[in-house]
Amino acid sequence: MLIPFSLKNGFQLLCNHKVPVAGFKNTAKSGLILQSISNDVYQNLAVEDWIHDHLNLEGKPILFFWRNSASVVIGRHQNPWQESNLNLMREKGIKLARRRSGGGTVYHDMGNINLTFFTTKNKYDRMENLKLIVRALNAVKPQLDVQATKRFDLLLDGQFKISGTASKIGRTTAYHHCTLLCSTDGTSLSSVLKSPYQGIKSNATASTPAVVKNLLEKDPTLTCDVLMNAIAAEYAACHQIDGHINLINPTDEIQFPGINSRAKELQTWEWIYGKTPKFSVNATFNVLHEQAHLEIKVSIDIKNGRIEICNIQAPDHWLPLEICDRLNSSFIGSKFCPIEATVLTNTLLKTYPEDHELHSKWSILCEKIRGIM
Numbered sequence: 001m002l003i004p005f006s007l008k009n010g011f012q013l014l015c016n017h018k019v020p021v022a023g024f025k026n027t028a029k030s031g032l033i034l035q036s037i038s039n040d041v042y043q044n045l046a047v048e049d050w051i052h053d054h055l056n057l058e059g060k061p062i063l064f065f066w067r068n069s070a071s072v073v074i075g076r077h078q079n080p081w082q083e084s085n086l087n088l089m090r091e092k093g094i095k096l097a098r099r100r101s102g103g104g105t106v107y108h109d110m111g112n113i114n115l116t117f118f119t120t121k122n123k124y125d126r127m128e129n130l131k132l133i134v135r136a137l138n139a140v141k142p143q144l145d146v147q148a149t150k151r152f153d154l155l156l157d158g159q160f161k162i163s164g165t166a167s168k169i170g171r172t173t174a175y176h177h178c179t180l181l182c183s184t185d186g187t188s189l190s191s192v193l194k195s196p197y198q199g200i201k202s203n204a205t206a207s208t209p210a211v212v213k214n215l216l217e218k219d220p221t222l223t224c225d226v227l228m229n230a231i232a233a234e235y236a237a238c239h240q241i242d243g244h245i246n247l248i249n250p251t252d253e254i255q256f257p258g259i260n261s262r263a264k265e266l267q268t269w270e271w272i273y274g275k276t277p278k279f280s281v282n283a284t285f286n287v288l289h290e291q292a293h294l295e296i297k298v299s300i301d302i303k304n305g306r307i308e309i310c311n312i313q314a315p316d317h318w319l320p321l322e323i324c325d326r327l328n329s330s331f332i333g334s335k336f337c338p339i340e341a342t343v344l345t346n347t348l349l350k351t352y353p354e355d356h357e358l359h360s361k362w363s364i365l366c367e368k369i370r371g372i373m
């Protein structure tokens with residue numbers, strides 16, 4: 001089946017067809033339903049960017065379904081250290097992504113459906129989209145108590161969050177995207193969204209924690225496929241289109257010229273961590289030295305994800321001031337990242353060979369500092 005898109009530059013692009021067709025001829029009736037075949041969060045976010053930037057959505061809104069392997073997705077103006085357990089995520093191979101829309105942090109896995117409603121800026125209406133989802137759920141399960149809230153969450157039984165919303169409004173085009181919890185791993189969700197990092201000061205957008213629930217826990221017939229089909233049917237009915245869900249491949253350069261470089265950009269350290277609003281971290285560590293507890297104070301300012309000011313204060317008899325100062329200045333300009341900190345501290349340590357006592361203190365201190373990154 002051919003699904004024509006009208007491109008902003010007047011070109012037509014055919015889904016499930018390998019050749020973009022020059023010359024604008026829009027035959028899409030009045031809307032389109034897409035689903036990604038990829039489970040890669042960066043590729044799927046790149047589809048959103050691409051559609052937002054390239055397609056003319058006048059009279060032809062798009063609903064896009066996508067699911068991701070385990071990922072944490074932070075809002076555009078958030079601080080990942082404040083919102084998530086980065087060490088645990090690294091350990092478990094859970095991806096971290098920064099999206100272009102604002103709002104809070106959510107957890108995705110294959111049990112979570114993402115829905116993006118693309119429209120022109122004028123037709124952008126989050127409440128209408130959420131009501132559409134509610135109608136679809138009630139069409140499958142009339143007894144289900146799901147309601148949209150003023151902050152555009154969907155609540156099950158008046159108390160459990162099953163969906164969170166965010167949006168991006170461009171010059172002419174807008175999108176509203178939301179999650180829908182079907183069978184997400186709740187243990188993983190709560191463990192990765194709990195930040196172990198303390199003493200962070202920042203003006204970044206803070207998330208609004210909620211008690212979540214999966215729809216499948218409420219009713220075992222509500223699988224992801226059942227939910228997507230029901231929403232697609234309701235969307236089709238609303239826009240008088242057929243309810244067919246068209247599969248798209250977000251790595252297909254022919255359908256989406258330039259999309260792979262967009263996905264790559266979304267994966268860069270500079271985008272994910274580097275876009276964190278300026279923040280500071282203040283931490284106090286206790287170390288045992290000759291049967292006494294010593295206090296080490298660390299204060300770090302981070303701008304664009306990089307250390308701007310570093311101030312490590314340790315008792316002079318434990319770690320000479322001169323060494324602390326060398327460590328402080330060597331951190332400046334480096335990424336606030338445990339791997340970079342390890343390389344850096346190891347290099348610096350090599351300039352003090354044979355000093356075993358120093359080496360041991362140094363590793364204690366550096367281990368503690370890496371722990372807050």
Ligand SMILES: Nc1ncnc2c1ncn2[C@@H]1O[C@H](COP(=O)(O)OC(=O)CCCC[C@@H]2CCSS2)[C@@H](O)[C@H]1O
Nearest residue numbers: 104105106107163164165166177178179207208209210
């Ligand atoms: N997947 C999912 N769905 C619903 N609620 C969730 C989810 N993951 C976590 N949470 C809960 O929401 C709060 C954060 O709520 P908060 O209101 O702060 O943020 C949001 O809801 C943002 C939604 C973004 C949706 C986008 C759609 C496509 S890409 S991401 C978190 O602390 C958890 O308690």
